[in-house]
Amino acid sequence: MVLKLIRWFRGYVCFTLIGKAPERFINLCSLNGINLWNTKPTSQGLKSSITIFDYKSIRRIAKKSKSRLKIKSKHGFPFFVLKYKGRVGLGIGAVLFICITFFLSSFIWSVNIIGAENISEQYILKTLADNGLSVGTFKGGMNVQKIQRDMIIAIPEIGWMSINVQDSSANVEIKEKAVVPEMNDETAPCNIVAKSDGVITDFEVTNGKVEILRGSAVSEGQLLVNSVVEDKMGGVKFTHANAKVYADVIAAKSFSMPMKTKVLVPAENKTKRYSLNLFNFNIPISVSESGYNISVKQNKSYRIVSEKNTLPFGINEETEIKYDIKELSLSEEQAKEALLKEMALYEIFCKNKSKVKERGFTGGIAESRYTMNVNYCFNEDIAVKQKMYVNE
Numbered sequence: 001m002v003l004k005l006i007r008w009f010r011g012y013v014c015f016t017l018i019g020k021a022p023e024r025f026i027n028l029c030s031l032n033g034i035n036l037w038n039t040k041p042t043s044q045g046l047k048s049s050i051t052i053f054d055y056k057s058i059r060r061i062a063k064k065s066k067s068r069l070k071i072k073s074k075h076g077f078p079f080f081v082l083k084y085k086g087r088v089g090l091g092i093g094a095v096l097f098i099c100i101t102f103f104l105s106s107f108i109w110s111v112n113i114i115g116a117e118n119i120s121e122q123y124i125l126k127t128l129a130d131n132g133l134s135v136g137t138f139k140g141g142m143n144v145q146k147i148q149r150d151m152i153i154a155i156p157e158i159g160w161m162s163i164n165v166q167d168s169s170a171n172v173e174i175k176e177k178a179v180v181p182e183m184n185d186e187t188a189p190c191n192i193v194a195k196s197d198g199v200i201t202d203f204e205v206t207n208g209k210v211e212i213l214r215g216s217a218v219s220e221g222q223l224l225v226n227s228v229v230e231d232k233m234g235g236v237k238f239t240h241a242n243a244k245v246y247a248d249v250i251a252a253k254s255f256s257m258p259m260k261t262k263v264l265v266p267a268e269n270k271t272k273r274y275s276l277n278l279f280n281f282n283i284p285i286s287v288s289e290s291g292y293n294i295s296v297k298q299n300k301s302y303r304i305v306s307e308k309n310t311l312p313f314g315i316n317e318e319t320e321i322k323y324d325i326k327e328l329s330l331s332e333e334q335a336k337e338a339l340l341k342e343m344a345l346y347e348i349f350c351k352n353k354s355k356v357k358e359r360g361f362t363g364g365i366a367e368s369r370y371t372m373n374v375n376y377c378f379n380e381d382i383a384v385k386q387k388m389y390v391n392e
Contacts, residue, residue: 011052011076014038017045019067028061052078107279108137109168109312116174119157124174127154133163133170135312136279189238189388192225194218196382198247203383208241218247218382227388238388245383248357253346255339256371260329264294269322277301279312292322335370336363343374354380 017025022045029036034057039048045067050058052074062069111128113121128134131150133142144163152158159177163170192208197219200212208225212218225241271290275282298321303314330338347356357379363372 009077011078012049013055013071014049014073016047016070016072017067019045019065021065022046025065025067105168106139108135108170111170114173118176186240189227190240190385191223191227192241192243192383193386194220194222194224194382195384196220196249198249198382200247203245205243207239243383244381246379247382249378249380251376251378253374255342256369258369262325263328264323265326267322267324271320273318275316277314277316290320294323295320339372354378
């Protein structure tokens with residue numbers, strides 16, 4: 001393969017020899033150190049291949065062997081250049097292409113994040129850019145070791161990371177720190193007390209001495225399950241009390257909203273702008289100024305993808321949508337309906353571990369606001385652990 005490549009760059013010709021003594025021709029070529037290949041006999045002599053530098057020498061040898069030479073084909077780089085020597089622009093374009101390709105290969109084209117599960121990739125990419133690694137970074141100016149150290153300091157959740165630059169891609173491999181589970185001391189003595197006032201409805205005690213009865217009323221901070229228990233020998237020991245104590249708890253919550261409010265409403269006016277993205281540099285290809293007082297911008301990015309890598313070329317599309325401010329007046333029913341939805345969200349997200357047994361509504365309009373007061377009766381676990389300290 002290497003020999004073929006060398007012959008192609010040097011240039012060679014395929015020729016035929018017509019004569020009665022082709023063996024004499026071969027012997028004379030061998031004596032003069034001329035290399036022939038692909039030599040085959042023909043009915044009139046032979047055919048073979050030779051470099052263009054040696055072809056001039058075999059003309060004299062052909063005369064000595066009383067033979068005639070005839071070129072059948074020409075191959076190699078010199079003939080390729082000769083064929084296109086009149087097309088100067090083609091040569092210049094080829095040289096420019098090689099130079100531009102070499103220049104662009106000196107920059108990072110894509111940054112790939114590997115191993116990030118709980119950390120946002122966008123956050124990692126932004127932090128990498130702040131520390132000197134992004135699309136368009138010159139590879140020769142990168143200090144990989146420093147970037148790795150700075151990243152581990154900037155993002156404490158990263159336990160280990162490695163940056164491997166392959167061709168024009170930077171593969172950032174991350175190992176997140178293992179989450180250390182919270183250690184619960186299940187041996188230290190503690191009591192179970194009430195975290196709020198309520199009426200006991202049920203309890204599930206796995207350790208400790210029960211100090212309450214079903215149906216009894218308790219106040220906040222009252223002892224529910226005692227850690228001091230008697231053993232079989234009549235002695236006293238301290239345990240780690242553990243229990244769930246359910247009680248009906250009375251609570252109140254207020255929801256309010258103005259009867260008149262200002263809202264943003266999208267208008268039909270919108271403007272689109274396009275720009276060429278080259279190594280994170282945006283070059284505008286359409287010009288249109290914004291004349292909107294209030295607007296929302298939406299961005300879309302279209303990138304060229306080669307195999308698994310995203311190339312640093314593409315088109316950015318920015319759509320700016322005009323918004324108008326409108327004053328909205330609510331009726332009493334609309335305000336009440338909106339607050340009922342807010343109340344439902346409160347029960348789902350804030351009191352998801354409680355069961356609603358009763359709720360009562362009171363409300364009305366005051367000072368241009370609709371206020372709805374809700375009286376609740378929740379059934380929930382009011383048990384909370386309280387550590388005990390024993391003085392010896």
